Amino acid sequence: MDSIREKIILVCGNNKDLAANKDILEPLYEVFPASSTSGLFKTLEATIPDLILLDVDMMGLDGYKALKKLKADAHLADIPIILIAAKDDSFGEDEGLSLGAADYMTKPFSAQLLLKRVENHLIIARKNKATVEKEDDAKPCILAVDDAPDILKSIFFELRGDYTVFTLPKPEMMEDLLQKITPDLFLLDYNMPVLNGFDLIPIIRSFQKHKHTPVIFLTSEGTVDNVSVAIALGACDFIVKPFNPDILREKIAKHIAGG
Secondary structure: OOOOOOOEEOOOOOHHHHHHHHHOOOOOOOOEEEEEEEHHEEEEEEEOOEEEEOOOOOOOOOOOHHHHHHOOOOOOOOOOEEEEEEEOOHHHHEEEHOOOOOEEOOOOHHHHHHHHHHHHHHHHHHHHHHHHHHHHOOOOOEEEEOOOOHHHHHHHHOOOOEEEEEEEEHHHHHHHOOOOOOOOEEEEEEOOOOOOOHHHHHHHHOOOHHOOOOOEEOOOOOOHHHHHHHHOOOEEEEEEOOOOHHHHHHHHHHHHOOO
């Protein structure tokens, strides 16, 4: 499960170009095609890509507006985005790069050029990720999963001084995220739509590196039955919401230390 191909979301409003570029990329990468920017954001609800190829000439929300929206989202901002335009436009290129695009390509282009640009930016992204991990390697990593933004915000601000904190409001994206980060402890909300905390534990344990990573449940329903099920599935502890910050820090420190 850990050795998978890098993921690329390919967004193009022209079906012929979409199919052609998909054929170029698919032998080397896992490609998720989208024919609109709305399709892009729908795909992002279930998949965190390593790179996005984004056509700027789209109906509705165009590529520049989609790029701005992507860069405003903390969970998506670091994904490299290559803009693709139908004509050479220095103003459009300047705008795209100023908004945070990694690159700008003008059609038509060769298959070799597309593959080289993609490869180059994936290499840069890997190096950037390795640098961040190296800078943060003195801090244990926490992944908090909860569909309540206020809870995630509270956890982030309570823990960020002592830990590298990742927050995930969409539990269905857990498996993809675990291809990219290696938490030292999980905080899982018990009651969430689509996938609840109980559903996430088997996904976590399916990764060899997380067979024994501590899992703490966050729950407003700390009943004996719920706690028993959580422990049976491999959780090591639970915290009742609304949580006491001191108890949160104390339990995390205990279980990261192996207590």
